Amino acid sequence: MGLTNTPSDLLPGTLELLILKAVSHGTKHGYAIVEHLRLTSGDVLQVGESALYPALQRLLVKGWVKAEWGTSENNRRARYYTLTAAGRRQLAAERAEFDRLVGAIQGVLGTT
DSSP states (O other): OOOSSOGGGSOTTHHHHHHHHHHHTSOEEHHHHHHHHHHHTTTOOOOOHHHHHHHHHHHHHHTSEEEEEEEOTTSOEEEEEEEOHHHHHHHHHHHHHHHHHHHHHHHHHHOO
């Protein structure tokens, strides 16, 4: 399920859910979000910039994250993303819905 070129490999809305979860651990810039997803997925999720930044923009527009410019560890200008209170509520709602959907899929796959 590599996401470098095909973000459609994920169920709709899953990338946004994963980004919300990544920034729920603290403020992160884009590259740190990508690295968090890569590392915590055991190198399975390889999110490219072409998928990440449009998703972050959608989250900004919805008010689920906020962004501020800052300086990265390597002294470069970077935009840092932080989860908002609305984003925290959305993360909880989306997580519950995702768990329900996965349970339903597991039920179907478990039938003979």
